[in-house]
Amino acid sequence: MPVAVRRRRPLALSALMAGALVAGLLLGLSGCGEDAPPPGAASAPEQSVLVLAGRLRDNDLVGFARDAIPPGLHPAMAEAWRSGRTRWPLEELPFDHRIPGMLATLSAPGAEKALQRDFDRQFANAHGEIRSAARSLGLFGVKYLESDRSLTPDERHHAVQLVAAFSAWGEQARLGDPKRARAAIARLGLAARRTHLGSEAAFREAGMDESLRRLGPMWAALKDTLRSYDLDLDESLGGMQATLVERNGDRARVRMRYPLAGKTIDTTVAVERIDGHWYLSDFVRHARAAAAAQRAPAGVPVPAIGTETASPPTAAPPAARPVPPPG
Numbered sequence: 001m002p003v004a005v006r007r008r009r010p011l012a013l014s015a016l017m018a019g020a021l022v023a024g025l026l027l028g029l030s031g032c033g034e035d036a037p038p039p040g041a042a043s044a045p046e047q048s049v050l051v052l053a054g055r056l057r058d059n060d061l062v063g064f065a066r067d068a069i070p071p072g073l074h075p076a077m078a079e080a081w082r083s084g085r086t087r088w089p090l091e092e093l094p095f096d097h098r099i100p101g102m103l104a105t106l107s108a109p110g111a112e113k114a115l116q117r118d119f120d121r122q123f124a125n126a127h128g129e130i131r132s133a134a135r136s137l138g139l140f141g142v143k144y145l146e147s148d149r150s151l152t153p154d155e156r157h158h159a160v161q162l163v164a165a166f167s168a169w170g171e172q173a174r175l176g177d178p179k180r181a182r183a184a185i186a187r188l189g190l191a192a193r194r195t196h197l198g199s200e201a202a203f204r205e206a207g208m209d210e211s212l213r214r215l216g217p218m219w220a221a222l223k224d225t226l227r228s229y230d231l232d233l234d235e236s237l238g239g240m241q242a243t244l245v246e247r248n249g250d251r252a253r254v255r256m257r258y259p260l261a262g263k264t265i266d267t268t269v270a271v272e273r274i275d276g277h278w279y280l281s282d283f284v285r286h287a288r289a290a291a292a293a294q295r296a297p298a299g300v301p302v303p304a305i306g307t308e309t310a311s312p313p314t315a316a317p318p319a320a321r322p323v324p325p326p327g
Contacts, residue, residue: 043276043277043278044244044278045244045247045252045253045254045271045273045278046242046243046244046254047278048254048271048277048278048279048280049240049242049254049256049269049271049280050242051067052064052067052068052280053237053240055067056219056233056237057234057237057238059216059217059219059220059223060216061089061212061213061215061216061219062209062212062213062216064089064212065077065088065089065208065209065212068089068279068280068283068284068287069279069283069284069287070274070275070277070279070284071275072275073284073287073288073291076291077208077287077290077291078207078208078209079291080290080291080293081203081204081207081208081211082204082207082208083204084200084204085290085293086290086291086293087099087203088286088287088290089212089283089287090215091286091290092283092286100197100198100199100200100202100203102192103192103195103197103198103218104198104199106188106189106191106192106193107189107192107193107195107198108198111185111189112185112186112189115185115189116181116182116185119178119181119185120178123175123176123181124176124178124181125176125177125178126176127174127175127176130170130175130176131170131171131172134167134170134171134175135167135171137167137170138163138164138166138167138168138170139167141163141167142160142163142164145159145160145163146160152270152282154267154268154269154270154282155282157267157268158265158267158269161263161265161266161267162260162265164263165260165261165262165263165265166261168261168262168263169229169230169231169261169262172230173229173230173231174229175229180228180229183228184225184228184229187221187224187225188218188221188222188225190221191217191218191220191221191222192218194214194217194218195214195215195217195218196214197211197214197215231261235259236258236259236260237258239258239259240256240257240258241256241257241258242254242255242256243255245268249273250272250273250274251270251271251272251273251281252270252271252272252273252278253268253269253270253271254268254269254271255267255268256268256269269281269282270282272284
């Protein structure tokens with residue numbers, strides 16, 4: 001009689017997942033950290049990222065979705081959300097299609113005891129093994145991203161830096177500390193239960209705005225948890241700097257620099273002006289693709305959220321006008 005073998009998950013994967021989720025929303029974001037403009041005030045290229053950074057610092061995911069795309073696109077996004085064709089802006093996160101399952105696991109009856117028991121058996125005080133796994137996952141992640149043709153060059157360059165930074169953080173973050181894990185599991189479990197979003201059906205029924213409103217406190221709990229492992233995302237968001245690199249009519253490029261896990265992330269993003277306001281081009285492109293996706297015929301299963309192929313990046317405008325350095 002064959003013996004069932006329980007496969008052990010890579011040690012650092014679960015512990016690093018929170019950091020990886022955060023990486024997605026940091027892609028393309030920047031801001032100087034003080035006095036973020038009010039909604040709709042992105043009258044300059046740099047302000048488009050200032051607004052979004054402010055929404056993340058304030059745990060305002062509804063505002064983030066509102067300010068990331070033009071108002072005319074919102075009705076189509078809300079309808080696509082209710083039909084299950086998209087979970088944008090969650091689709092800017094890695095593992096976005098697993099978020100309902102993660103919330104269900106965290107909010108299940110007795111979840112804290114079960115998760116703590118799993119942690120104690122697999123992760124507790126395994127600092128050396130976790131460091132090794134974090135290093136390996138970082139190397140694998142960078143190689144994977146470098147070959148991922150669905151990303152634009154800007155997304156790939158930014159994502160590679162983020163994975164390297166999170167990998168280095170994972171090597172030093174004492175992720176095997178049982179005391180910190182107990183507090184983290186309790187905090188995230190409570191926040192997950194309060195969302196009442198433990199299934200795809202719950203996401204559809206609540207709709208986009210209401211789901212994002214409920215997820216705001218969950219985002220805050222995630223940041224608090226990462227802060228307990230010496231990773232302060234609000235500090236990263238507050239320390240960001242955005243400078244205009246070039247502009248050609250309704251298109252521009254913005255350079256972003258910000259601290260993250262002891263590293264300095266330095267990248268550029270494309271932005272575009274639509275109806276007088278500026279938006280991150282990648283976010284608008286992703287949202288339009290999601291809104292345009294066809295509804296599955298009756299009786300045909302909807303593919304897992306996050307499996308669609310990104311559309312080709314918009315070509316850079318010719319003869320872009322460089323902006324001279326300050327001073």
